[in-house]
Amino acid sequence: MNIDFSxxxxxLFGIAPAYQIDPIRLEQAYRDIQAQVHPxxxxxxxxxxxxxxxxxxxxxxxxxQTLRQxxxxxxxxxxxxxxxxxxxxxxxMSPAFLMQQMEWREAIxxxxxxKDVPELGHLSGQLRAEMQVQQHKLADFLDRDRDFAKAAxxxxxxxxxxxLREEINQALEAxxx
Amino acid sequence: MALLQIAEPGMSAAPHQHRLAVGxxxxxxxxxxxxxxxxxxxxxxDENGRALLPSVVRYHADGSTDVGxxxxxxxxxxxxxxxxxxxxxxxxxxxxxxxAGSLPYQFADAPGMVQLKTVAGAKSPxxxxxxxxxxxxxxxxxxxxxxxxxxVITVPAYFDDAQRQATKDAARLxxxxxxxxxxxxxxxxxxxxxxxxxxxxxxxxxxxxGTFDISVLRLSKGVFEVLATNGDSALGGxxxxxxxxCWILEQAKLSGIKxxxxxxLLTRAREAKEDLxxxxxxxxxxxxxxxxxxxxxxxSEVFTEITRSLVNKTLVPSKKALRDAGLxxxxxxxxxxxxxxxxxxxxxxxxxxFFRQEPLNNLDPDKVVALGAAIQANVLAGNRSxxxxxxxxxxxxxxxxxxxxGLVEKIxxxxxxxxxxxxxxxxxxxxGQTAMSIHVVQGERxxxxxxxxxxxxxxxxxxxxxxxxxxxxVTFQVDADGLLSVSAREKSSGVEASVVVKPSYxxxxxxxxxxxxxxxxxxxxxxxxxxxxxxxxEAGRLIEAIEAALHENGDHLLSAAERAEIDEGMAxxxxxxxxxxxxxxxxxxxxxxxxxxxxxxxxxxxxxxxALTGHKLEELEI
Ligand SMILES: Nc1ncnc2c1ncn2[C@@H]1O[C@H](COP(=O)(O)OP(=O)(O)OP(=O)(O)O)[C@@H](O)[C@H]1O
Ligand SMILES: [Mg+2]
Numbered sequence: 001m002n003i004d005f006s007x008x009x010x011x012l013f014g015i016a017p018a019y020q021i022d023p024i025r026l027e028q029a030y031r032d033i034q035a036q037v038h039p040x041x042x043x044x045x046x047x048x049x050x051x052x053x054x055x056x057x058x059x060x061x062x063x064x065q066t067l068r069q070x071x072x073x074x075x076x077x078x079x080x081x082x083x084x085x086x087x088x089x090x091x092x093m094s095p096a097f098l099m100q101q102m103e104w105r106e107a108i109x110x111x112x113x114x115k116d117v118p119e120l121g122h123l124s125g126q127l128r129a130e131m132q133v134q135q136h137k138l139a140d141f142l143d144r145d146r147d148f149a150k151a152a153x154x155x156x157x158x159x160x161x162x163x164l165r166e167e168i169n170q171a172l173e174a175x176x177x
Numbered sequence: 178m179a180l181l182q183i184a185e186p187g188m189s190a191a192p193h194q195h196r197l198a199v200g201x202x203x204x205x206x207x208x209x210x211x212x213x214x215x216x217x218x219x220x221x222x223d224e225n226g227r228a229l230l231p232s233v234v235r236y237h238a239d240g241s242t243d244v245g246x247x248x249x250x251x252x253x254x255x256x257x258x259x260x261x262x263x264x265x266x267x268x269x270x271x272x273x274x275x276x277a278g279s280l281p282y283q284f285a286d287a288p289g290m291v292q293l294k295t296v297a298g299a300k301s302p303x304x305x306x307x308x309x310x311x312x313x314x315x316x317x318x319x320x321x322x323x324x325x326x327x328x329v330i331t332v333p334a335y336f337d338d339a340q341r342q343a344t345k346d347a348a349r350l351x352x353x354x355x356x357x358x359x360x361x362x363x364x365x366x367x368x369x370x371x372x373x374x375x376x377x378x379x380x381x382x383x384x385x386x387g388t389f390d391i392s393v394l395r396l397s398k399g400v401f402e403v404l405a406t407n408g409d410s411a412l413g414g415x416x417x418x419x420x421x422x423c424w425i426l427e428q429a430k431l432s433g434i435k436x437x438x439x440x441x442l443l444t445r446a447r448e449a450k451e452d453l454x455x456x457x458x459x460x461x462x463x464x465x466x467x468x469x470x471x472x473x474x475x476x477s478e479v480f481t482e483i484t485r486s487l488v489n490k491t492l493v494p495s496k497k498a499l500r501d502a503g504l505x506x507x508x509x510x511x512x513x514x515x516x517x518x519x520x521x522x523x524x525x526x527x528x529x530x531f532f533r534q535e536p537l538n539n540l541d542p543d544k545v546v547a548l549g550a551a552i553q554a555n556v557l558a559g560n561r562s563x564x565x566x567x568x569x570x571x572x573x574x575x576x577x578x579x580x581x582x583g584l585v586e587k588i589x590x591x592x593x594x595x596x597x598x599x600x601x602x603x604x605x606x607x608x609g610q611t612a613m614s615i616h617v618v619q620g621e622r623x624x625x626x627x628x629x630x631x632x633x634x635x636x637x638x639x640x641x642x643x644x645x646x647x648x649x650x651v652t653f654q655v656d657a658d659g660l661l662s663v664s665a666r667e668k669s670s671g672v673e674a675s676v677v678v679k680p681s682y683x684x685x686x687x688x689x690x691x692x693x694x695x696x697x698x699x700x701x702x703x704x705x706x707x708x709x710x711x712x713x714x715e716a717g718r719l720i721e722a723i724e725a726a727l728h729e730n731g732d733h734l735l736s737a738a739e740r741a742e743i744d745e746g747m748a749x750x751x752x753x754x755x756x757x758x759x760x761x762x763x764x765x766x767x768x769x770x771x772x773x774x775x776x777x778x779x780x781x782x783x784x785x786x787x788a789l790t791g792h793k794l795e796e797l798e799i
Contacts, residue, residue: 031567032788035565036781037785040556040567040568043356044356044557044558045559045718045722046718046719046770048770048774048777049777052781053781054656056781061594061596062597062598173497176497
């Protein structure tokens with residue numbers, strides 16, 4: 001016996017497939033579904049129901065986590081439109097972006113070795129702002145222009161920026177420990 | 178129940194008989210049991226009116242035990258056989274216990290988990306914990322006048338898989354049906370949140386006897402959503418005692434101390450620590466077995482000074498939890514203080530300073546976890562109250578797999594909402610490789626050697642192919658108890674091999690059965706009686722669940738033939754229940770479970786649809 005997993009994540013939550021979504025509606029739909037399927041509602045029922053409930057709740061969590069993050073949502077939309085990102089293998093980037101990356105790396109490296117916590121916090125904020133700019137572009141490419149090739153490029157760039165942010169967080173964690 | 182319920186003719190009896198369920202806080206220092214009675218969560222007391230059960234077990238040569246206060250009274254005179262703080266050893270090997278040398282026990286390293294040598298033989302921490310749980314189970318059954326259908330057992334949120342599995346094993350060993358393992362700070366948040374109708378972001382700071390947890394939750398419209406959790410499963414009041422103990426040794430110039438004197442001084446240290454919450458300084462006196470005298474005065478300034486690093490050790494995880502939740506200190510509306518150790522003034526100060534607000538101390542820090550667990554147990558047992566709320570918890574530590582060069586590939590990230598499943602594909606490294614070993618680890622570090630090893634298993638029968646040809650899909654599933662199971666499958670060229678592992682430290686069902694069999698109070702006859710009882714309960718539960726489901730939407734979701742099949746399955750199980758053959762009952766239970774699967778699936782689909790109808794309508798308006 002299997003759950004009907006043929007529904008895509010957007011359908012599961014009953015929202016239109018788009019990059020720009022109403023986060024409150026997404027959250028409410030997620031909560032409404034969990035309120036129905038969560039294992040806590042089935043702890044005293046039959047094995048079959050308990051197993052199903054775990055599968056459903058797992059699926060709802062997966063779908064929610066994917067859709068609530070901009071990057072995950074973009075990647076998923078591209079996937080629905082038959083465009084795979086191949087982040088691991090496709091690392092071709094524009095020279096301008098690569099230059100910028102190098103500058104970021106350098107700045108983070110310097111702040112790290114200087115154990116400069118405020119500077120790391122500052123860099124993190126700057127990075128967040130730039131990621132927001134990219135996300136606006138993503139919205140245009142995905143929802144307005146439906147230019148999936150361009151969108152995929154931005155997703156790859158955002159992935160790089162996300163790695164930078166992780167690096168900053170790790171450095172902060174190491175300094176605070 | 179005051180009134181007898183009589184069903185209307187032709188209708189099945191209302192399945193809303195109150196089921197006895199409890200919440201148990203299995204603490205390092207103190208354990209408690211609570212239940213919901215007439216809609217109120219209450220802690221159950223012993224015959225002397227005491228709520229706390231000291232988590233201390235003393236073994237006698239004949240295998241009998243003292244648990245609680247009588248055992249605690251003997252810890253200095255019989256230190257080897259009197260086990261305190263066993264929770265610190267749950268799911269831990271000898272090499273995981275850096276301070277093992279300074280503890281007054283004789284450890285024996287056993288595969289997976291340490292054991293403690295006593296006059297009654299080597300005991301695992303699981304067995305010690307089971308003794309505590311048994312006493313609490315008895316207390317509950319006496320006070321509630323019936324057999325428990327199940328219990329929610331709390332664990333520190335930062336417990337890893339090994340520690341959780343060990344806790345579940347202890348409960349099973351004590352004859353408890355575990356409805357859920359619940360994180361201690363989450364239990365506290367439930368008790369606090371429901372009591373105060375709290376809404377917004379709250380932090381729960383739980384410093385007990387042996388563990389520290391910090392959880393950040395968002396409470397909103399009946400949903401308790403854990404955003405992040407962090408902590409240290411080996412940091413608690415015990416460590417503050419230990420600092421005072423070391424200070425005493427240093428001040429009194431003592432060395433080469435005997436186990437019973439060590440225990441005595443640790444007890445004095447703890448008393449001094451607790452007195453310091455009410456007094457600016459305390460006097461510590463003791464006469465050792467060697468005749469040496471200890472007479473010292475400890476001031477609260479000195480105490481604060483020698484424990485400063487311990488206090489700081491709680492702030493680092495607090496910072497991490499906030500960062501993982503994507504929040505700043507200003508976002509936190511309140512900090513709920515849990516655990517006896519939060520009574521220390523330096524903790525109150527540090528927490529207030531860190532979160533820039535007065536911490537919330539309006540709940541009894543000793544009891545709030547058990548009270549919350551009882552509320553959850555009541556819901557899980559199916560004694561639904563009208564207030565419908567939902568708990569969304571997370572896994573505290575990342576889970577991954579060993580890859581080339583001893584590196585960890587993370588498969589599930591820490592703070593993922595559970596239940597969660599994630600799959601990853603791996604491939605072969607050599608031409609013609611037919612087996613692959615899979616090493617499952619837990620932790621945040623990059624190197625396998627810095628993480629906790631959970632299990633190793635081999636996937637065999639991979640068809641020989643060129644290197645990189647095979648496609649091995651490894652799936653991690655973490656259930657609502659935070660427990661992991663792993664399966665692997667090779668799926669190229671149509672060949673499939675599959676294996677499901679339980680982490681290696683966990684006791685197998687056979688081992689548990691053996692332990693039950695060898696323990697005195699479970700003679701053979703008892704075992705069979707118990708198996709029968711368990712099967713009867715299980716079968717009764719299934720019948721009740723299906724009856725309720727049929728009543729609700731059987732006509733609507735089932736064809737006449739399907740309905741007849743289920744009715745027949747129920748009749749067969751009912752007739753098996755008239756006999757006393759537990760195997761026959763088990764067989765019919767499994768059969769009915771199987772028959773009702775499609776019905777269960779349709780019910781689930783329907784409720785999901787129902788959940789979304791409102792949203793679908795909104796969608797149309799766009
Ligand atoms: N007045 C007090 N001042 C300081 N510490 C106290 C006081 N009262 C209790 N404690 C300490 O609190 C600890 C016990 O707290 P609690 O009962 O919450 O822990 P626990 O639940 O058994 O442990 P854990 O949650 O870590 O498994 C002990 O270390 C005890 O010494
Ligand atoms: Mg506790």
